[in-house]
Amino acid sequence: MARDIQLEKRRKQRVRRAIRERAYGRPRLSVFRSSKQIYAQIIDDESGVTVASASSIEKANREALKSGANIDAAKVVGKLIAERAAAKGVKTVVFDRGSYMYHGRVKALAEGAREGGLEF
Structure with a gap:
């Protein structure tokens, strides 16, 4: 199990390094996926500030969504x-x-963000 955590940490660092090299001053849309919820935040790494955030655990989303851990919830959060x-x-x-594959909920969040007008 410790090896799995080390591999996940290395994968996450590899992805973040590649993002920093290609960002050219753009903020990053970071995704965190738990077993019950999904969270997204836009971070300006130059100033170290979170510009905007959204999650499936917010009250309006909790009431509207059946579950916070499905593709529909990810699209709404996006x-x-x-x-x-x-x-x-x-x-x-x-x-x-992060360390997640671009698949399922992570992909749905990205597609929802694109539909909402974000470019990446």
Whole structure:
């Protein structure tokens, strides 16, 4: 089990390093996926500030969604983060999937963010 955690940590560092090299000053859209919820935040790494955030655990989302751990919830969170980013003046970001594969809920969140108007 310790080896799995080490591999996940290395994969996450590898993805973040590649993102930093290709960001060119754009903020990053970071995704965290737990077994029950999904979270997204837009982070400006130059100033170290979270610009916008959204999650399936927010009260409005909890009431509207059947579960916070499915593709529908991820798509709603993606659209919500795009809406909040547009309100702050952020149009382009770099997608940070962390140690997760671009598949399932992570992919649905990205598609929802694109539908909401974010470019990456």
